[in-house]
Amino acid sequence: MSKNYRLPDYGEYHFSTKEGILAVLESAFLILAIGYFFYRSLIACAFLLPLFGFLLQEKKRELSKKRRQELNAQFKDLVLSLSANMKAGYSIENALREAYRDLEPLYGADSPIVIEMRHMIRGMENNVVLERLLYDLGLRSHLSDIMQFADVFLIAKKSGGNLTEILEKTAGVIEQKIETDKEIQLMISAKKMEQKIMNLVPFLIIFYIGTTSKGFFDVLYHNLVGVVVMTVCLVFYGAAWRFSKKIVEIEV
16 A cells, blocks of 8 residues: 555546547547538638637546546445444444455455545554545545535544444445436436437538538538538537537436
């Protein structure tokens, strides 16, 4: 446990090298596609560069959300492990150490929860109380389940509450929310696929008509009126894309 990690704020996200390259290529490809299909001009891509930053931020937001979901699911297993270890007679601090030994082989040394547990154990070795470490995780996680657990844990420690019972109930609530979310995602998975297909439809229509009827769209390119019309279409397309994405994003 000697490795030193910079603990993340889970509300933010920083690309790894591979993720950054893929995000840049994906965003650049989309801008080139818009420049070609809507304007038939590489020069137009220069004016679309502000969109490049937006696409990168959108990708970060998606990856950040995925990481928080991963942390939430792993935190549930941590609480279950703590509960089982406390039933076996361990103190909460030693229960955490045992949970670390259980979860590190399961999730790997670089998984979010294992990194956080390593930090907690190191903190306890430096006389930092566990409730403070949990509260810090709750703040950085931006997850209501972890924040609420940290608050309840703090109150229980101060008032001498039954920690084992609290851990069991917390794990049950988190597990129920995760299962509910999985059921919702399964129910709307077909709609998400439809949304992705519909996002491609305008490009496919322009490509098909432009290929089968040469010159049909010429009136819309390389003139002021055409640029205005296509820009309005692009704005409506962007609004529809954003709206459709909001519809299929359901959080428990």
